[in-house]
Amino acid sequence: MSRVKLLGVSGSPFSRRIEWALKIKGVEYELIEQDLQKKSPLLLESNPIHKKIPVLLYNGKPIVESLVIIEYIDEAFEGPSILPKDPYDRAIARFWAKFLDDKCLPAAWKALWSKGEEQDKEEAYEVFKVVDNELKDKKFFGGDKIGFVDIIANFVGFWVGIVEEATGVVLLTSEKFPNLCAWRDEYLNCSQVKENMPSREMLLAYFKARAEAAANK
Amino acid sequence: MSRVKLLGVSGSPFSRRIEWALKIKGVEYELIEQDLQKKSPLLLESNPIHKKIPVLLYNGKPIVESLVIIEYIDEAFEGPSILPKDPYDRAIARFWAKFLDDKCLPAAWKALWSKGEEQDKEEAYEVFKVVDNELKDKKFFGGDKIGFVDIIANFVGFWVGIVEEATGVVLLTSEKFPNLCAWRDEYLNCSQVKENMPSREMLLAYFKARAEAAANK
Numbered sequence: 001m002s003r004v005k006l007l008g009v010s011g012s013p014f015s016r017r018i019e020w021a022l023k024i025k026g027v028e029y030e031l032i033e034q035d036l037q038k039k040s041p042l043l044l045e046s047n048p049i050h051k052k053i054p055v056l057l058y059n060g061k062p063i064v065e066s067l068v069i070i071e072y073i074d075e076a077f078e079g080p081s082i083l084p085k086d087p088y089d090r091a092i093a094r095f096w097a098k099f100l101d102d103k104c105l106p107a108a109w110k111a112l113w114s115k116g117e118e119q120d121k122e123e124a125y126e127v128f129k130v131v132d133n134e135l136k137d138k139k140f141f142g143g144d145k146i147g148f149v150d151i152i153a154n155f156v157g158f159w160v161g162i163v164e165e166a167t168g169v170v171l172l173t174s175e176k177f178p179n180l181c182a183w184r185d186e187y188l189n190c191s192q193v194k195e196n197m198p199s200r201e202m203l204l205a206y207f208k209a210r211a212e213a214a215a216n217k
Numbered sequence: 218m219s220r221v222k223l224l225g226v227s228g229s230p231f232s233r234r235i236e237w238a239l240k241i242k243g244v245e246y247e248l249i250e251q252d253l254q255k256k257s258p259l260l261l262e263s264n265p266i267h268k269k270i271p272v273l274l275y276n277g278k279p280i281v282e283s284l285v286i287i288e289y290i291d292e293a294f295e296g297p298s299i300l301p302k303d304p305y306d307r308a309i310a311r312f313w314a315k316f317l318d319d320k321c322l323p324a325a326w327k328a329l330w331s332k333g334e335e336q337d338k339e340e341a342y343e344v345f346k347v348v349d350n351e352l353k354d355k356k357f358f359g360g361d362k363i364g365f366v367d368i369i370a371n372f373v374g375f376w377v378g379i380v381e382e383a384t385g386v387v388l389l390t391s392e393k394f395p396n397l398c399a400w401r402d403e404y405l406n407c408s409q410v411k412e413n414m415p416s417r418e419m420l421l422a423y424f425k426a427r428a429e430a431a432a433n434k
Binding site (some may be wrong): 049058061063064065067068069071072075076087088090091092094095098099130 | 266275278280281282284285286288289292293304305307308309311312315316347
């Protein structure tokens with residue numbers, strides 16, 4: 001029986017972050033796939049406050065919130081570092097992780113499921129511009145190698161393009177965001193990304209069905 | 218000239234957290250008081266994305282977001298630890314810090330500046346109940362000694378009571394939240410708290426003026 005269990009959803013960016021972090025450390029784990037429409041007693045008991053995935057169970061003890069879990073994995077297990085080593089670089093990485101989760105993700109999600117008029121996209125454009133500036137002259141967020149912030153940015157790198165295709169709302173164009181789009185190209189070309197993402201085809205079918213359901217409402 | 222500068226506001230809970238963390242480490246710093254009505258070029262240049270205090274400048278390099286700054290201070294300077302040492306305890310502390318900032322603070326602030334009807338307070342009651350449960354059988358968040366989460370909870374420990382007095386909207390009663398109120402009593406009795414809080418009298422006058430201005434709108 002594995003000492004490390006992950007209560008997650010394989011199509012979720014938050015859950016995939018954790019799987020990626022565990023793989024970097026070489027930690028064996030068991031993914032216990034969750035049905036969010038019918039939450040399991042184990043999920044409700046392990047995360048009684050937020051009732052959300054992902055939850056990492058280590059020897060039965062739960063840890064929740066994907067950023068908190070990744071820092072935990074980085075501190076609790078041997079293996080290559082996930083966060084940078086230098087305190088200043090760590091602070092910068094934590095800043096961008098927070099910015100991506102608190103600002104980019106909600107703004108992008110809102111825009112992607114809007115009517116797609118220009119005014120619906122303004123907030124997303126604004127935060128993506130900030131990220132685009134940050135990526136000027138940089139291959140990845142931390143420099144030449146894929147790292148912590150890139151793992152957190154999986155939503156922008158992988159999911160946004162799929163939801164764009166499903167809903168027809170386009171946010172990321174290389175005219176508007178040349179650096180962010182160049183980052184995405186590099187990102188999608190990485191073997192680590194390919195190994196840590198769900199099937200594009202399956203996700204696209206899922207989001208297309210969701211978009212159709214929303215249109216028929 | 219001090220190598221560590223803090224762009225802050227002495228009446229702000231976010232700014233006070235940083236001062237407290239610096240004092241724990243015994244780091245000398247210069248507080249550069251900011252006028253948020255008229256933001257200084259130094260603030261805008263140091264935090265161009267959020268344009269907010271606090272900003273820590275270490276040898277001129279800026280670090281922003283109070284939780285990020287405290288982790289930086291803990292990692293960059295010698296002295297007593299601010300976060301717990303054990304990875305699991307660190308994860309739990311980070312979870313509560315995030316819960317306090319993302320859930321408690323906005324809910325409490327909204328309720329405190331509402332009309333004070335019971336339905337305006339429901340969200341705040343809900344999150345305070347969660348915190349109250351967590352504090353059952355505990356003196357402080359981390360156990361017997363004041364620590365990281367208590368520093369983050371300065372808003373609940375110190376500011377909420379003052380704003381309650383200024384606006385007349387009461388949220389924290391020992392009938393509803395016995396553990397949280399017991400924590401607050403312990404908290405306000407600590408010498409570290411007394412040394413790290415602004416003048417109650419001055420803050421009360423400030424929030425009373427704000428409450429009057431809001432009432433006259």
